[in-house]
Amino acid sequence: MRLEGHTAFVSGAGGPMGRAVTERFAREGASVVITDISGSRLSETIAIVTPLLASGAKVIAVRGDITQAAEAEAVIAAARAAHIDTDIIINIVGGIKAKTMFEPMLTISEERWDATFALNTKGIFHLAKLLVPAMVERRYGKIVNISSISFAGETGNADYGAAKAAVASLTRTMAMEFAPHVNVNCIAPGTIRTSVMQRMSAEDLAYYAAKPLLKRLGEPADIANACLFLASDESSYITGEILAVSGGIWPAL
Numbered sequence: 364m365r366l367e368g369h370t371a372f373v374s375g376a377g378g379p380m381g382r383a384v385t386e387r388f389a390r391e392g393a394s395v396v397i398t399d400i401s402g403s404r405l406s407e408t409i410a411i412v413t414p415l416l417a418s419g420a421k422v423i424a425v426r427g428d429i430t431q432a433a434e435a436e437a438v439i440a441a442a443r444a445a446h447i448d449t450d451i452i453i454n455i456v457g458g459i460k461a462k463t464m465f466e467p468m469l470t471i472s473e474e475r476w477d478a479t480f481a482l483n484t485k486g487i488f489h490l491a492k493l494l495v496p497a498m499v500e501r502r503y504g505k506i507v508n509i510s511s512i513s514f515a516g517e518t519g520n521a522d523y524g525a526a527k528a529a530v531a532s533l534t535r536t537m538a539m540e541f542a543p544h545v546n547v548n549c550i551a552p553g554t555i556r557t558s559v560m561q562r563m564s565a566e567d568l569a570y571y572a573a574k575p576l577l578k579r580l581g582e583p584a585d586i587a588n589a590c591l592f593l594a595s596d597e598s599s600y601i602t603g604e605i606l607a608v609s610g611g612i613w614p615a616l
């Protein structure tokens with residue numbers, strides 16, 4: 364098992380992507396500290412993951428809004444109370460809260476702009492402050508931030524693209540500041556079959572499936588596999604990188 368003896372913090376663990384990461388990591392022997400703003404989705408993840416845990420591994424789950432410092436602290440406090448030291452962080456929380464998925468920049472409201480930046484960046488910021496000092500002290504840590512290929516700029520997603528560019532930039536700064544014993548990398552997913560798909564028409568889904576070189580949508584498991592690689596010692600000489608997991612949308616651009 365590739366993560367035996369390690370503990371991973373997974374934010375957004377109630378969603379399809381976070382759940383796939385949590386499942387994959389549990390199967391590889393990790394203990395998991397999981398959080399989500401939705402208590403019901405988090406409960407579903409606990410039910411799925413608990414039977415997969417290796418002997419001696421634990422799941423600690425606390426509902427919370429990871430963009431709020433006090434709620435992030437409460438999640439970490441619960442892990443500490445269970446004598447769990449986190450050495451892996453997978454920052455999944457992000458996206459666009461707005462009802463309209465595609466909005467020209469000139470009509471994006473200031474509220475949406477601020478909310479998108481908070482949703483995509485603040486959890487990374489709070490968790491780093493809470494967990495990285497101990498990683499640096501123990502001289503071991505792996506952090507994976509989820510950006511998006513939209514970070515390169517995307518019509519109709521000015522706020523999201525810019526916020527995901529912030530995630531990519533933050534990844535590099537974190538890699539520099541937390542080196543040499545903490546690896547920080549970033550995954551830029553293409554179109555992945557998660558909750559966001561429920562808001563798409565059949566035509567849109569067909570369009571997105573045809574776009575990548577590999578001619579299919581990404582699955583949450585595709586992201587979980589990449590997270591596993593970047594969280595394991597198999598990637599120990601990789602830091603500050605942005606890995607597109609997009610079926611080849613990136614080279615096709």
Ligand SMILES: NC(=O)c1ccc[n+]([C@@H]2O[C@H](COP(=O)([O-])OP(=O)(O)OC[C@H]3O[C@@H](n4cnc5c(N)ncnc54)[C@H](O)[C@@H]3O)[C@@H](O)[C@H]2O)c1
Nearest residue numbers: 375377378380399400428429456457458511554555557558
């Ligand atoms: N799905 C895609 O095609 C795609 C593409 C590129 C990037 N991404 C990125 O992948 C990540 C996951 O996206 P997804 O589509 O799987 O989302 P999702 O909606 O399926 O899951 C996200 C989970 O995060 C939780 N969450 C939301 N706000 C939270 C908060 N403040 N605190 C704690 N939990 C919170 C939600 O309840 C949900 O369970 C995001 O960062 C997103 O930007 C997704």
